[in-house]
Amino acid sequence: MRREPGPRAGGRRAVVVLRIVAVTALPWAWFGLRDALGLAGDVLAIFLPALAVVAAVGLVVVNRRLGVPPAVSVLLAGAVAVAGPWTPADAGAVAPGRGVTVAGANVTGMPGTLPALRGVDPDVLAVVEDAPELDAQLAPDRPYHLAARAPGIGVYSSFPLRPLERPGPDFPGIRAVVAAPTPFVVYALHVPKPWVPVGSGYFTSPANHHRLVTEVAARVARERRPVVILGDLNSTDRARDYRLLTGGTGLTDAMRDGWAGPTSVTTWLPLLLRIDHVLVGPGWCGDAGRRFTLPGSDHDGVVATVGPCS
Structure with a gap:
């Protein structure tokens, strides 16, 4: 029973x-x-x-x-x-005839990335970990050029550039006015990796990384012109600093006009980190965001067409 x-x-x-x-x-x-x-x-x-x-x-x-x-x-x-x-989130449509193609690329100092950079052919290109020999070849491609040897950033533009700020303890990049048909301020950034500093690598503590991104957000909030942020922020899109920029300052992720994906490749690909960004300020939109391969680099480049919303 x-x-x-x-x-x-x-x-x-x-x-x-x-x-x-x-x-x-x-x-x-x-x-x-x-x-x-x-x-x-x-x-x-x-x-x-x-x-x-x-x-x-x-x-x-x-x-x-x-x-x-x-x-x-x-x-x-x-x-x-x-x-x-990574999922598509409407970045808005750029007004016809007013778009500017922008690209950011961490080239890891590799001259072999030059054909890929020239193949994308953006109006404004921000290169980080820019090597002197690569800079010497890229500079003649466009009439306007800004460079900072430390931490190795170059901005190459088809439009006149007026520098506003260069790298310093509180700002890891170049900030400049781009005299495009609709002028804007470009932030070409390379924020140090948020990790315990080891050896001679480009590292900082997680606390200082957050401080630097907070400083960027404060500058963006004070801008009176449209803003475009390009480069390697070393801020994964699933972490707090990314949400600080896209939420707290109202920046739009132009790469999410379509499907996005990881940009840290080779060694760190298993962590699926999207740390290279194209962000635009209020009133601006983004079209045709995509990644492109940089031979020899441990990053993919990012490119999008940005401009006033239609």
């Missing part, structure tokens, strides 16, 4: 179910807590794909049967966090 489970067994089963439900729901708390976590959230965002996979595998190893629902939830939440900022 089959015995019915007693109240105690039923209670234990209910507790197990509640635990599974709680653990399954827990990964989705990331979206509500990520900014509140501050610097810890910034670091976790960098490693999020790897952390999601490790957590999912760990859950299944601990309990092959009951760990499957939480593991699937972790992977799904991680996929949404990573790919959500």
